Amino acid sequence: xxxxxxxxxxxxxxxxxxxxxxxxxxxxxxxxxxxxxxxxxxxxxxxxxxxxxxxxxxxxxxxxxxxxxxxxxxxxxxxxxxxxxxxxxxxxxxxxxxxxxxxxxxxxxxxxxxxxxxxxxxxxxxxxxxxxxxxxxxxxxxxxxxxxxxxxxxxxxxxxxxxxxxxxxxxxxxxxxxxxxxxxxxxxxxxxxxxxxxxxxxxxxxxxxxxxxxxxxxxxxxxxxxxxxxxxxxxxxxxxxxxxxxxxxxxxxxxxxxx
Amino acid sequence: xxxxxxxxxxxxxxxxxxxxxxxxxxxxxxxxxxxxxxxxxxxxxxxxxxxxxxxxxxxxxxxxxxxxxxxxxxxxxxxxxxxxxxxxxxxxxxxxxxxxxxxxxxxxxxxxxxxxxxxxxxxxxxxxxxxxxxxxxxxxxxxxxxxxxxxxxxxxxxxxxxxxxxxxxxxxxxxxxxxxxxxxxxxxxxxxxxxxxxxxxxxxxxxxxxxxxxxxxxxxxxxxxxxxxxxxxxxxxxxxxxxxxxxxxxxxxxxxxxxxxxxxxxxxxxxxxxxxxxxxxxxxxxxxxxxxxxxxxxxxxxxxxxxxxxxxxxxxxxxxxxxxxxxxxxxxxxxx
Numbered sequence: 001x002x003x004x005x006x007x008x009x010x011x012x013x014x015x016x017x018x019x020x021x022x023x024x025x026x027x028x029x030x031x032x033x034x035x036x037x038x039x040x041x042x043x044x045x046x047x048x049x050x051x052x053x054x055x056x057x058x059x060x061x062x063x064x065x066x067x068x069x070x071x072x073x074x075x076x077x078x079x080x081x082x083x084x085x086x087x088x089x090x091x092x093x094x095x096x097x098x099x100x101x102x103x104x105x106x107x108x109x110x111x112x113x114x115x116x117x118x119x120x121x122x123x124x125x126x127x128x129x130x131x132x133x134x135x136x137x138x139x140x141x142x143x144x145x146x147x148x149x150x151x152x153x154x155x156x157x158x159x160x161x162x163x164x165x166x167x168x169x170x171x172x173x174x175x176x177x178x179x180x181x182x183x184x185x186x187x188x189x190x191x192x193x194x195x196x197x198x199x200x201x202x203x204x205x206x207x208x209x210x211x212x213x214x215x216x217x218x219x220x221x222x223x224x225x226x227x228x229x230x231x232x233x234x235x236x237x238x239x240x241x242x243x244x245x246x247x248x249x250x251x252x253x254x255x256x257x258x259x
Numbered sequence: 260x261x262x263x264x265x266x267x268x269x270x271x272x273x274x275x276x277x278x279x280x281x282x283x284x285x286x287x288x289x290x291x292x293x294x295x296x297x298x299x300x301x302x303x304x305x306x307x308x309x310x311x312x313x314x315x316x317x318x319x320x321x322x323x324x325x326x327x328x329x330x331x332x333x334x335x336x337x338x339x340x341x342x343x344x345x346x347x348x349x350x351x352x353x354x355x356x357x358x359x360x361x362x363x364x365x366x367x368x369x370x371x372x373x374x375x376x377x378x379x380x381x382x383x384x385x386x387x388x389x390x391x392x393x394x395x396x397x398x399x400x401x402x403x404x405x406x407x408x409x410x411x412x413x414x415x416x417x418x419x420x421x422x423x424x425x426x427x428x429x430x431x432x433x434x435x436x437x438x439x440x441x442x443x444x445x446x447x448x449x450x451x452x453x454x455x456x457x458x459x460x461x462x463x464x465x466x467x468x469x470x471x472x473x474x475x476x477x478x479x480x481x482x483x484x485x486x487x488x489x490x491x492x493x494x495x496x497x498x499x500x501x502x503x504x505x506x507x508x509x510x511x512x513x514x515x516x517x518x519x520x521x522x523x524x525x526x527x528x529x530x531x532x533x534x535x536x537x538x539x540x541x542x543x544x545x546x547x548x549x550x551x552x553x554x555x556x557x558x559x560x561x562x563x564x565x566x567x568x569x570x571x572x573x574x575x576x577x578x579x580x581x582x583x584x585x586x587x588x589x590x591x592x593x594x595x
Binding site for chain 2: 031032053054056068069071074081082084122126132133139165168176177179256
């Protein structure tokens with residue numbers, strides 16, 4: 001007998017985020033949904049995932065979901081409690097495979113904005129700024145974003161402020177700017193779909209649609225045209241075990257998933 | 260070196276390396292002397308109006324809150340603050356009109372707890388200016404260049420972005436690889452405040468857990484105030500010298516303030532006071548609320564002990580210690 005599995009949109013996002021991460025690789029993680037997805041990956045298919053936090057934690061075996069990338073939970077059973085200089089330098093030198101971030105605004109090249117809405121001098125909304133995002137976006141080999149609220153306001157033709165580099169203005173732009181060769185955005189996960197980037201144009205391309213989501217829904221929820229490949233998969237669907245781990249072990253208080 | 264791009268952000272806290280060396284030689288003593296003093300004296304002695312300041316720790320973790328409150332109590336003005344992973348500290352300092360200029364890596368947010376109403380209001384109304392943008396790693400490397408006594412650190416971040424364009428860094432053609440490289444200018448804060456787990460009366464300090472930016476920040480700051488959970492004997496430090504994160508000769512003041520990071524956490528000792536942080540985030544939605552908060556918790560008390568009493572006293576602190584102990588047995592050390 002098949003039973004219907006009930007999951008929330010945020011749980012779906014987190015499960016799809018977790019699936020991107022590979023065992024035995026290193027991931028540099030931001031607060032919130034990326035951190036939740038990373039913990040799920042470590043507790044399921046990637047037990048030897050090397051987690052790196054900007055506060056200086058290297059290789060923790062996570063138990064409790066941290067509220068910040070530097071709180072004491074980030075270095076629980078870590079192999080080292082080090083410094084920002086150490087982890088940022090290691091990233092710049094090539095030891096970090098994946099960067100995993102959230103974002104307020106993104107364009108078709110995966111450039112993100114977390115600095116201001118409106119103009120910089122007198123902003124309509126002042127957001128926190130780069131934090132470590134520019135660094136993670138510059139240094140990580142493959143960059144993953146979770147954007148929980150894809151819409152014309154978050155998927156924009158031009159970001160109000162280019163905080164963190166995606167592919168800038170297209171193929172070769174990162175290298176021309178001096179950023180590490182071959183690095184850049186890799187996956188984007190929203191409440192509607194999972195995206196990759198087109199090899200030739202470096203523009204956002206659909207990889208899989210979440211169950212029940214149509215192509216037109218995806219395009220209507222974007223300020224720019226998203227590339228549609230011939231073959232589109234269905235996104236990963238959370239299992240009972242994923243949900244049990246998320247709800248009972250990782251975020252029982254609903255700090256991230258309950259939002 | 261060929262200059263490719265110059266950031267338009269204001270350069271703060273930079274000094275010519277020879278001037279920086281001279282300042283150290285003339286103002287920093289290598290003499291082993293007792294530097295213990297009160298919070299009040301440390302702030303009045305080492306922080307002046309108009310200074311460029313930096314606060315240690317990260318977010319709501321290991322922050323020298325006792326000094327932050329004292330800056331408000333002593334009504335310091337026109338401060339420029341390093342918005343390096345700055346959360347509660349910068350929010351209340353901007354809210355209190357002590358800080359009116361910020362170089363922002365991470366500011367005006369409380370991470371997962373939400374945005375910061377008090378400081379955002381000041382920025383969005385133009386009362387507090389963001390004079391430059393930067394990233395966390397870049398700020399970290401401003402300190403590194405400072406502690407190394409060199410004018411800049413080359414790096415491969417900030418490139419190609421508005422964060423870089425609004426920063427105070429300069430992109431040049433790297434003479435070795437021929438590729439564009441970002442030069443991050445050194446920074447020497449006029450005063451920095453770092454909260455540690457323990458130190459001796461001279462300032463030799465141990466930090467348990469991640470050290471974040473404090474290795475470099477402690478060494479580039481012109482004046483460094485250490486607040487500490489406990490003061491230990493010099494012999495305690497010498498018994499395990501590999502645990503010393505900050506050596507005495509960069510320290511200007513040592514202040515014993517148990518629970519001095521409250522409402523931020525102190526790894527291994529006590530937890531975030533979520534109740535108090537939530538109270539601030541709620542009350543600071545209006546300017547009247549901000550003033551009410553300061554009247555009650557800062558101007559209404561004369562020291563940090565009285566503030567802790569207002570926040571729930573012994574009962575609350577015991578709870579925060581118990582909550583932190585959940586991390587055991589990973590962390591184990593003394594606390595009296």
